[in-house]
Amino acid sequence: LSVTEAEPRTESHSEPQPRPAKRRRMPDWLAGNLLLLPTSIWFFFLMIIPIAIIVAYSLGQRSIYDPVRFSWGHLVWSNYSKALNPDFLPIFIRSIVYAGVATFLCVLLGFPLAYWIARFSGRYRTVLIVLVIIPFLTSYLIRMYAWQFILQPNGLLNSALGNLGLGSNHQFLNTHFAVILGLTYGFLPFMVLPLYASIERMDTSLVEASYDLGHGKASTLFRVTIPTVSPGLVAGILLVFIPAVGDFITPALLGGVKTQMFGTVVADQFESSQNWPLGSAMSILLTGFILIGVFVYLWRVGEEAL
Amino acid sequence: MSEPDRVSVAFIWDTDSPLFSRRTFMRTMAFASAAGFVAACGGSSTKSGSSGTPTTSKPEAKQLNFYNWTDYIANDTIPNFQKQTGIHVTYDNYSSNDQLFNKLTVGNTGYDIVVPTDNVLVKMKHGNLLEQIDLSKIPNVVNLDPRFRNAAYDPGNQYSIPWQWGTTGLGFDKTKVGGEVTDWDAFNLPAVKGKSSYLDEARDAFGMALFALKKDPNSTNDADLDQAKDYLIELKKKIQSITSDYQDPLKNGTLLLSHAYSGDVFQIQADNPHIEYVIPASGGFSWVDSMAIPKGAPHPNNAMQFMNYILEPKVGAALTNYVSYGSPNKAATPYIDKTIIDNPLIYPSADVLAKLPFQKDIGEDEQKINDRWTEVKTA
Numbered sequence: 001l002s003v004t005e006a007e008p009r010t011e012s013h014s015e016p017q018p019r020p021a022k023r024r025r026m027p028d029w030l031a032g033n034l035l036l037l038p039t040s041i042w043f044f045f046l047m048i049i050p051i052a053i054i055v056a057y058s059l060g061q062r063s064i065y066d067p068v069r070f071s072w073g074h075l076v077w078s079n080y081s082k083a084l085n086p087d088f089l090p091i092f093i094r095s096i097v098y099a100g101v102a103t104f105l106c107v108l109l110g111f112p113l114a115y116w117i118a119r120f121s122g123r124y125r126t127v128l129i130v131l132v133i134i135p136f137l138t139s140y141l142i143r144m145y146a147w148q149f150i151l152q153p154n155g156l157l158n159s160a161l162g163n164l165g166l167g168s169n170h171q172f173l174n175t176h177f178a179v180i181l182g183l184t185y186g187f188l189p190f191m192v193l194p195l196y197a198s199i200e201r202m203d204t205s206l207v208e209a210s211y212d213l214g215h216g217k218a219s220t221l222f223r224v225t226i227p228t229v230s231p232g233l234v235a236g237i238l239l240v241f242i243p244a245v246g247d248f249i250t251p252a253l254l255g256g257v258k259t260q261m262f263g264t265v266v267a268d269q270f271e272s273s274q275n276w277p278l279g280s281a282m283s284i285l286l287t288g289f290i291l292i293g294v295f296v297y298l299w300r301v302g303e304e305a306l
Numbered sequence: 307m308s309e310p311d312r313v314s315v316a317f318i319w320d321t322d323s324p325l326f327s328r329r330t331f332m333r334t335m336a337f338a339s340a341a342g343f344v345a346a347c348g349g350s351s352t353k354s355g356s357s358g359t360p361t362t363s364k365p366e367a368k369q370l371n372f373y374n375w376t377d378y379i380a381n382d383t384i385p386n387f388q389k390q391t392g393i394h395v396t397y398d399n400y401s402s403n404d405q406l407f408n409k410l411t412v413g414n415t416g417y418d419i420v421v422p423t424d425n426v427l428v429k430m431k432h433g434n435l436l437e438q439i440d441l442s443k444i445p446n447v448v449n450l451d452p453r454f455r456n457a458a459y460d461p462g463n464q465y466s467i468p469w470q471w472g473t474t475g476l477g478f479d480k481t482k483v484g485g486e487v488t489d490w491d492a493f494n495l496p497a498v499k500g501k502s503s504y505l506d507e508a509r510d511a512f513g514m515a516l517f518a519l520k521k522d523p524n525s526t527n528d529a530d531l532d533q534a535k536d537y538l539i540e541l542k543k544k545i546q547s548i549t550s551d552y553q554d555p556l557k558n559g560t561l562l563l564s565h566a567y568s569g570d571v572f573q574i575q576a577d578n579p580h581i582e583y584v585i586p587a588s589g590g591f592s593w594v595d596s597m598a599i600p601k602g603a604p605h606p607n608n609a610m611q612f613m614n615y616i617l618e619p620k621v622g623a624a625l626t627n628y629v630s631y632g633s634p635n636k637a638a639t640p641y642i643d644k645t646i647i648d649n650p651l652i653y654p655s656a657d658v659l660a661k662l663p664f665q666k667d668i669g670e671d672e673q674k675i676n677d678r679w680t681e682v683k684t685a
Contacts, residue, residue: 064672065433067411087684153559173560174546256547260683268683271404272508273676 058280067276079281088265088282095262098176098251099244102183103191106240107233109184110191114232115225117192118199132192144182144253151178151254174256182250190239198232234301242290246283262286370608371396373406373417375595377573378470380628387615393608402550403507410435414602418609421469421595424459425509428667430598436465437599443610446617449637454594459664466596467613468634470569470626473654473662474510474591477556477571478563481580489587490518492563493544502545503552504538504565508679509665509672510591511538511548514565517588524666526674535678539685548683556581567593568651569631583651589661594634 026034058079060070117128135143150156151172162168172178206228210220226233248263255261266286269279368391372384376399384395398417400406403426409415410430422430430436441447447455447463454468478487484497493502504511513523515534525531542548546561555561557574571583597616599609615621616635623641626633632652633642646652654662668675 062673064670065429067408087681091684148554152555155558252549257542257545265680265684268680270408271402272506273680273683274404274508274672275676275680278680 054280054284057276058284060277060280062275062277064274067270067274068280076277079277080285082278083281083285088262091260091265092262094259095245098180098183098261099241099247101180102187102244103237103241105180105184106188106191107237110188110195110236111233114192114195115199118196118202119204129193129196132189132196136189140186141249141253143186144249147178147182147185147254148173151181173254174259176259178254179251179259179261182254183244183247186247186250187240187244190243191236194232194235194239195229196232198229202228230301234298238294238297242294245290246286366605366607368393368608369396370394370419370605370612371398371417371603372612373398373400373415373420374469375399375421376401378421378595378629380624383616383621383625386621387612390615391608391611393611395612410600415600416604417600418603418605419597419612420600421597424457424594424596425665425667427466427596427598428459431460431465432667432669435601437601437603437606438464439467439599439613440610443607444614444617446614446637449617449619449622449635451634451636454634457594457664458666459594460596466598467617468594468596469616470629470631471592471594471634472568472631472652473585474505474513474565474567474593475583475585475651476563477552477566477574477581477583479556479559479578479580480582482559482562487563487582487584490514493541495563498563499544500546501561502563503547503549503555503561504541504545506548506550508675510565511679511682512675513591513665515541517586517590520588523589523591523663524668526668526671528674531674531678535682538682542682542685569629572630572652585651585654585658585662589663592659592662592664594664 056070057068059075059077060068060079061074061076063069113132117125117132121128148155152158153169153171153173155172157172158168158170161170202225206224207220210224215223245261246263246266248261248267251259251261251264252267262282266279266282269275269282273279370393372395374397379397384397387393388395400409403423406420406422407426407429410420411433427436441463444467447467450463450468454463454471456462460466476487476490476492478492478498480487482497483492483495485492485495487495492498504514512531512534515537516523516525516530519530519533519537521530521534525534549555552561552564552566553570553574556564556566556571557578566583568583568585571581575581575583597609597613599606603609616625617637619635619637620641622633622635622638626635626638626646627643630646630652633639639647650658
């Protein structure tokens with residue numbers, strides 16, 4: 001910022017600037033709004049309208065023959081009270097815990113990785129970042145199927161452990177471990193990329209200064225490095241936690257009856273239970289809760305962290 | 307074998323093996339977007355809202371858009387039809403009834419033939435999502451087994467021509483379950499604890515519970531359904547998962563016992579001969595998947611021509627020989643492999659058949675089951 005502000009000032013010193021030729025110029029407010037227009041249209045049609053439809057669905061009457069019957073005269077608020085049924089609470093809490101643990105593991109794995117790539121990988125940096133992105137070229141679903149093959153009883157992991165003499169009869173699939181592993185694996189790049197961007201821009205002389213001033217390694221990490229890259233960290237945490245908490249593919253493929261997440265319950269309402277209004281009410285509530293959580297989080301860490 | 311160029315999407319995944327479930331749920335969803343794209347292309351000639359009845363014989367483009375379950379057709383079924391009629395077939399796949407139903411509900415899909423299961427067919431009928439069939443264009447309808455001419459789900463074949471049928475029972479690994487599997491109580495075998503599954507379909511799961519409790523499997527009585535719900539919740543403590551995607555897990559030993567559709571199990575037997583299927587002694591649901599024409603289909607006459615073709619004895623037999631489900635086509639019997647005809651699990655005896663009812667149309671009462679199903683799933 002300081003550079004761009006400084007530039008015109010130095011220019012104005014060196015030569016008396018000629019006033020820009022008087023021509024009809026678009027007023028700033030109009031230019032700004034015009035530039036915003038494409039995004040606004042996009043946002044309106046692909047974000048606002050779909051959410052409005054879900055809200056309308058959530059107030060509709062369900063039926064076996066059409067998924068939703070909506071009428072202004074008959075708004076069905078009871079879908080919301082059904083969605084708040086305390087029976088769903090354990091599953092909701094489980095989702096939060098899974099997503100929380102997965103986010104924590106992503107920080108643990110992603111931070112050193114991003115730090116190393118950004119600072120010490122030299123000319124391989126681009127290659128390494130591309131390697132982080134490459135899994136995205138394959139559908140998330142297919143990657144979860146791949147994990148099934150790795151984790152199943154006669155799968156790769158068990159046979160590898162067997163060859164090491166550690167027994168080949170471990171139960172990996174359908175456990176908390178499998179679901180959290182899937183979530184961590186699936187969302188790790190969302191942690192690495194924003195962290196990488198922050199760390200890469202970090203002024204490394206701050207670290208040297210910290211050492212010079214007598215801080216140790218740990219102290220430098222927690223008092224200098226992490227606060228400096230916190231925008232990336234906050235973004236990474238949000239980018240991992242939010243999709244992870246609503247995920248339903250991972251528990252469906254890697255989990256069993258005891259590891260279902262809230263996303264599974266919502267998906268069920270659109271499929272085997274055929275209750276779209278309830279499913280819509282659930283997703284609105286889930287979105288609401290997460291939004292509140294995010295606001296509280298941002299308020300605590302400080303909005304400027306982003 | 308030369309494959310016609312338009313039969314593309316299915317074969318990307320199918321290869322030549324019939325070894326994937328026709329109900330494999332998630333896997334095909336990965337390709338759903340691709341299928342949707344092809345559907346959009348195939349259906350581009352659709353005039354939206356064209357309400358012309360299929361009986362009006364206006365000339366149709368030589369095109370047929372066919373939306374079927376995954377791995378549910380013989381390799382030569384479509385190529386031979388194309389050769390015979392010159393009609394191009396675009397073949398897309400889905401992997402669950404819900405996926406199909408939701409798609410048709412949303413509107414004009416451009417498909418000419420879809421293959422819903424009987425209970426979903428009933429919903430589509432009530433939801434006014436189907437065109438009526440003109441049986442005068444399907445003379446081969448006389449080849450059908452009488453059981454399918456006047457079935458409760460569609461009396462007189464007004465909306466549907468059956469494709470294949472089968473039963474719902476138990477698939478298991480006979481070397482590992484540690485006991486005889488004859489009835490639904492097999493879930494109690496100690497060896498299968500934590501290694502069994504039941505179907506992620508509300509009607510099928512409640513049917514299983516009601517059969518096991520010796521109640522009417524089509525009951526809508528609240529007390530019966532509550533008992534069935536408790537049964538399922540109790541059973542949930544013993545199983546590993548509620549899933550319709552049980553084929554691979556059963557094959558590779560992740561699951562030892564699964565509430566399953568007959569043909570799915572026969573398909574994995576080829577890979578793992580230890581796997582067996584049983585029709586439970588207390589009974590189970592029969593199901594039938596039927597060809598139907600969605601409302602506003604662009605090529606209804608081609609669709610009926612295709613239905614007639616499928617009802618030809620040799621075509622029907624080839625289909626059954628490939629997919630290992632029962633054929634509703636009685637005239638096809640002489641051409642069906644003897645191993646299939648003689649298999650009492652595919653062609654059960656009359657007294658067993660009596661315990662294999664179809665799911666009844668219970669109308670809006672299905673909500674009672676759906677609500678309890680949510681309770682089961684979240685318990």
